Amino acid sequence: MNEAVSATRLRPRPHAQPRARGAEDARPQRGQLFRKYVVIFVLLVGGALLSSGLIELYFSYQENQAAVVNLQREKARTAVVTIEQFVREVQHAIESTIPQSWAADVVSPEERKDDFRRLFRLAPAITEIVYLDATGHEVALWSRLTTNQVSPEADHSAEPSFRAARGGRVYFSPVYFRNESEPYMTIAIGDSEPEGGVTVAEVNLKLILDKVLQIQVGRAGYAYVVDESGRLIAHPDISLVLQQTDLTVLSHVRAALAPPQPGEAPPEPAMIAHDLRGRFVLTAHREVDPPGWTVFVEQPVEEAFQPLVWSALRTAALLLVGLGLAVLASLVLARRMVQPIQALQKSAARIGGGALDQRIEVHTGDELEALAEEFNRMTERLRDSYAGLEQKVAERTRELADALARLELADQHKSDLLSTVSHELRTPLGAIKGYATALLRFGPRIRPAERREFLESIDRAADRLSALIEDLLLAQRLEAGRLPITPEPLNLAEIAEEVIAELAPRAVDHGFVCSLPPDLPLARGDSRRVRQVLLNLLDNAVKYSPDGGEIRIAADAYNGHLAVSVQDEGLGIPAEHLARVFERFHRVETGITRTTRGTGLGLAICQGIVQAQGGRIWAESPGAGKGSTFWFTLPRWEDE
């Protein structure tokens, strides 16, 4: 993890990213989730709003209808009470003019007229009142419009008012109209004896009916009155009354007037019906008794339910606004819910695509954030293990390449070695073969001195071959690590003296200077091998300084090691060969070296021995012809 990836780095770049696959896949899915959330929210909120609105509407419909009907019933009741009171008052007023039966005969017409006169003061609605005797002839009359003169010859005995009222009964005539516009009713009350007279009064109904017509329900509501036969006797539209409209054409009027059938439910006191103009009205009615009329109070349904329409409109408006808000809120909420999931999904897609440095930034403080954190941890671990794997692969690859190179080198060395070895072996073998052949073919003719010379040459070549093979074996063993090394404490000065003594007879032209300090500590190594190394180095020094010269042997101790140097004043080594002189069969091509003997393995063997004993060996030379110095080190002997 280098640093926290900033939020902007997580912004989708659909075209810049080759991993657009994930983003494209995600689009429809994300849309579906978002849609689902929105639909669920809208359904929840909208459903709640809708149901509450409908319920409210239903109840307000019920309440409104009940209120209107109650109001109408109340109005109808008021009208009925008004009319009934009026009729009763008039009736009582008329009855007050009727003397008790025992006094009927003693009441004179003049006294009756006085009674009628008083009655007129009490009942302004009575326009005319007349007392008919038992034969139906006028006895006394009082009128507001005409003279109070009776017409003795007039016979009223056939009139329904006279016949129906006789015997103490009360008769209410159907409503009739005077001057084509004034509603009138005849009220006749008979004397109590069966064959008695009858008092007949003409009653102007205009004022009382106008009072009923003044009833208003709302703006368009109205009241009207029909008589027993369904004929209209009062209506705000007076022309309908004057046309003597028969209202039994209206079903609710018919139902209201129908005598209640036993076992049948009485008609609803209030219901919805058509009025004369075909409009729907809410109607209530009540019977007036006496005189058997029915008062209807009606209001057009549209007006009665106007508050309801308002309520419905309000509800609808609120519903719309509520739905709008629900959509808005659901968009916001769904966005908030979907966003982290989208981020998760997108980031996961990128991680899946290999962008392991991707970090998911979700800060919702809930499970989603925890999920994102888990994702991040997982990604981190994935990235770490991925990085370790890469490193290991690189390492192995490098090692493999190295090994391959070494293998190639070794192969090269091997073929080089093989050609060198075969070359080195061929030379002495050639000499042996040449001399042996010459001896066989020309033996008798060869002089003894020459024969001896030949045999000596064969012997030398055989020695050389043997030495070469021995060196090869040794080198092979060193390389394979199979050379047994037995470490022991070594006194290097002693070994140097012994080697010089061994070598000195062969190097008469050279002087050996051995300058090893007497207090040199003991070295740790195999004495035979160390001797071999030193012999080899001194032998080389002798060989490569053909003109003689001094050969110095020195040693020193440092850092737990002992360093031994062999310095000659011979041919020296060119700088480019300094490192390679320890390779097998490596020769510095000079004129002299051609003639010098040697297996070409000596220095390689020396290196193998020194390294096997934990030391180093190297060569130094200022240049060709300036001599050379060979160094090797050995560890100091440490008492165990």
Add this chain to the structure above:
Amino acid sequence: MRGALRLHEAGRPANRALVLALAAGGLVVASLALLTRCVLQPMPTTHIPRIGVLESRSSDGAAFQEPLRRALREQGHVEGQNVIFELPPARDADTSLDARAATLVDAGVDVIVTIGSAAAAAAKAATPRIPIVAVGLTSDPVASGLVASLGRPGGNLTGVRVDLPELSSKQLELLTEVVPGARRVAVLWNSTHPAHPAVLRQLDATARALGVELLLLEVRGPDDFAPAFATAVAQGADALVTLHDPLTFAYRDQLLALAAESRLPAVYEFREWVQAGGLLSYGPSLQDAYHSAGLYVDRILRGARPEDLPVEQPTEYELVVNLGTAAALGLALPRALLVDATDVIP
């Protein structure tokens, strides 16, 4: 979903957006409610109806104005705000009724109220279209062609009847009650009035029943008044009945003076006579008639058609007596009459 991944910032702005959305929603609701209230409420009409008034003879002064206005006020009309009266110009004898009716029609008034049968006829002649509410439509409006029938006028004119000649018999009866010893009763009648001949026939029958003799005094104009009274006095009349007639009503002051001078107890139709010094009146109330006319004007302004509005009949009859006049005539008014009287003028 632009900027969808700026999640660490997304929380707060979303909350703010929600609050804003809620506030906006509240505003929307409030304005919607207001709007619907404003839009769906009925707009007040800008048209202010105008009522033209045409008076036959302005003898009555402006007596019609108060009850007419009261009726309109009762029905919710406020003068100057939703109703305007086109009052007749100052009494102008030179301007004929027809010319004044034409002026009102040209002015395009919405309703014409006429006072007196002559005015009703003039208005009816001037327009077949503008609704007319007439107070007083001649004794027989059907015969005179003002209306098709009392119950269904049929045209653009309806109104309130005040001319009830049939009351004359009742008036005669009341007069005999006040003057019990009357034997000869003078009757002031107008031969040009279409209803009077019939009324006289009816009155004759009543007189016979009451046992009095009628002395008919014909008048055709104001100039006939003084000779008629002179005749009455000369013929020894005990009392006087005046038949309903716009002519006599217009010159009632003159007639009342003549009656007082002749010491004739007289009966009239309207209370206005008695208030001016007449002895007795029995008949409908003019004030009520004006009020009823106002109610008809209201119904017409609310859309009713005159053809559907029946000609209204009086429902109440006033009995008014003047005690001062009675005393001046040396009459003791019967107690029953005083009790019956609607109004007693001291």
